[in-house]
Amino acid sequence: MALLTDEFSSQELLQAQLQLWHQSLGFFKSVALAIAIDLHIPDAVHRLGGAATLAEILAEAGISPCRLRDLRRVMRVLTVSGGIFTVQRQPTSSEDVVYKLTAASQLLVRDNRSTTMSLLSNVHLMLTACRQCPVSRGMHAWFHQQHDEQEEKTSPFAMAYSGNTVWERADRDAVVFPFDDAMASDTAFLMPIVLKECGEVFRGLDSLVDVAGGLGGAAAAIAAALPELRCTVLDLPQVVAKAPSGTNVQYVAGDMFESIPQANAVLLKWILHDWSDDDCVKILKNCKQAIPSRDAGGKIIIIDMVMGSGPPDIKRMETQVLFDLLIMIINGVERDEQEWKNIFFDAGFKDYKIIPVLGVRSIIELYP
Template identity: 40%
Template sequence: MKPQKVVKMDLQNGFDVDELFQAHAHIWNQTYNFINSMCLKCAIQLGIPDLLHNHTQPFMALSQLSASLPINPAKADGIGRLMSILTHSGFFHKKIVNEDEPEQEAYALTNAGRLLVKDHPLSMTFSLLLSLDPVQMESWHHLSTWFQNDHPTAYHTAHGMAIWENASRNPKLNHLFNNAMMCDSRLVSGAMLHKFKWVFEGLDSLVDVGGGTGTMAKAIAQSFPSMNCTVLDLPHVVAGLNRSDNLNYIGGDMFETIPNADAVLLKWILHDWGDEECVRILKKCKDAISGNGKMGKKVIIIDMVVDHHDKDHESVETQLFLDMLMMVLAKGGRERKEQEWVKLFCSAGFTNYKIIRVLGLRSVIEIYP
C-alpha cells in the first residue's frame, strides 16, 4: 500500500492557528452573506411577516406558523431553520412557549420585520424584491468583467442596456421599480411633513424631478393646498397618471428642461449620475428657479452625505453597499461626501448651501442661487 503524503502546514508565515481559523471563518461568513438576503426574500414570498402581523397574539407558535404557510407539510421543519437565521439577523423576536405540548419556539416581528409587512404604509418589501430580482442580481455576476471592458456599467454588461431603458421595456421590472420608489417616498414624505414641514413653507410652486408616480408630490400638495406641485419624469413613468387640483404630471427629460417653480426637489436622484451629469441637472434646476426675483427660491436635495466618522459598523457598511450599488447600476453613479457635493454646487453656479442630517443615512440639502 502506497503511503499517504503528509502535507505540512506552514503556520509561521504570518499566522498562528487561531488567526488562521479566524480568517477562514471570516471568509466563510462573507462568502455566504447572501444567504441572509435570500432567506429574507423567501420569508416575504411565503408571507411570514404578514402572518405574524395579523396574528391575534403577540407571539405565534412555530407549529401554527408552519401550518398556516402555503408549503409542503413535509418541509415544515425547514421553517424553523429559516426563522432561526432571520431571528439572528434581527427581523423576528423569539421566545419559548408551552401550550399543552412540548416546549417550542414562538415568534413576533421586530421593528425591521414590521417594515416587511406588505400592506404596511412604510413597507420596504418592493425595494427588497427589486434589489434581489434575478434581472438585477445578474449585474453582480459581471462585475469583474466590467472592470476589464469599456461598458458604462456592470448592468450594461449583463443586459446590453441601461437600467432605465430596461425598465421601460420590462413591465415587471418597471412595476417593481415604481413601487420601490413609492414606498421610499412614503417614508421620506411622512418624516419630512411630520417634523420638517418648514422646508416647504413659503413656496408657491414646486417641481419634483424624477418624482415617479408622485407619492412625495401628492403628500406635499395635500399638506400645502395653495402650492402648485408638478412631477417631472420620463413619459412611460407618468403615462396615464391623473392630475388633481394642485398636482400635475409632465413627461419629459430633466437634462433638457425643468418647469419653472419656486423650488425644485431632487429626491434620491443625483446619486444615480456622474459629476458632469449632476452639474447639468443642477444648472437646469437653477434655470427653473430663476425669474421674478422672489426670495426663498431653492433646490431641495434628499440624498446621502457620506460620513464614516463616529458611525456604527452597520451604518458604514450600508453606505459602502449603496455606493457599490450605484457603481454597478448607474454610469458615474456614486454616494458623495460633503466636499464632493460642494464641488457640484459651485460648478453649477450656486452660492450657498445647508445640510440637515435628519433622515437616517440620508440628509436634506438646500442649495441657493
C-alpha cells in the first residue's frame, strides 16, 4: 500500500491535519464563551465604559491577578475565533491592548439598562452540554481559585479528574484516554514530513538525544533516514521499560529536569508547550549542558507551535489559539516568538532560527 506521502504533497497533508484539528478543537470556542459568561466578563467591560485593559477587567470581575496571562488566552479565542470582543492597540499604554464590546458581547451583559435586549439566558442554555463536560467544569473551578502567585498550582485537568494529571490518567485509563497512542500517531504523521521538508536540520550531526521521546518513534524515523546519526531517547524509567528491543535507537532512563545525555544535538518534539516558562528554562539549561558549542555543531531542535508565525491564514490562527486553550488545561502554554525568545535567553542561549513549514507548528533551531 502506498504511503500518503507518496499520494499527497507535504503541504496537502499539513492542510488536511489543520482541517481536522480546526474541526476537533471547535469545542473550545464554546468553552471560552462559557468561561467569559461565568466570570461576568461582558458585565465588567460594560461597567468600565465598554472598553478596558485586561488588568482592569481582572480587577472589575474579581479574578485573581495570577490569571492575567490565562484570561488573555481566553480573550484571544473570543477575538480571533469568535468575534465576541474586539481589540484595540494602545501604543502609549503599558498594556498592549484594550478589549471592546461588540454587538455580540453587548447581548450578554446582565446589567445593561440601556436596552431590554439580551440573549444571555438563551446562550447559557445552548452551552449546557459544554458546561457539563468535566474539562469545562475544571476550567471554571480553576479560574475561580484565589491563590498566591508562588503557590503550587493544580491544573484544570487535575481539578476535573480527581487530582490526576494527564499522564497519570493516560497510564490508568488508556482505553478511554489513549494519550500515548495519540502522541505516537502524531509522530508517525509528522516525522516523514519533517525529514522530507527539513531534513537538513539533522544532517552533519554525529549524535542526537530525543528528550521525552517516548517509545522512540521520532528517533527511529531519523535513524532510518540518517543511519550514520547515533540516536538516543531519554525518558522516565517506566516509559523506557516499555521500549521496543532490536532497534537502531538507544534508550536511557532519566529525567530531563535532572540531566540529559551528551550529544551534538537535542530534539524536543512537542514537549516544551506542556510546561511553564520556568520549567522550560530548567529543561533548556540542562539541554545546553549536554551539547557542545555552536562552532562545534551544538544545537537544540525544537518542534513546537510559534503563535502567529508563517503566512496569515485565519483557519491557522484560529486553530493555534484554540489549541492554546486545550493545552492550558494541563498548565501548558503555546507561545509567540517573543515569549519563546524570553525563555531562550533566560536559559542562556544566544541565537535561534524559526522555520515555519509544519502547518500550525514550526521547527526552531536554538544555538548556544
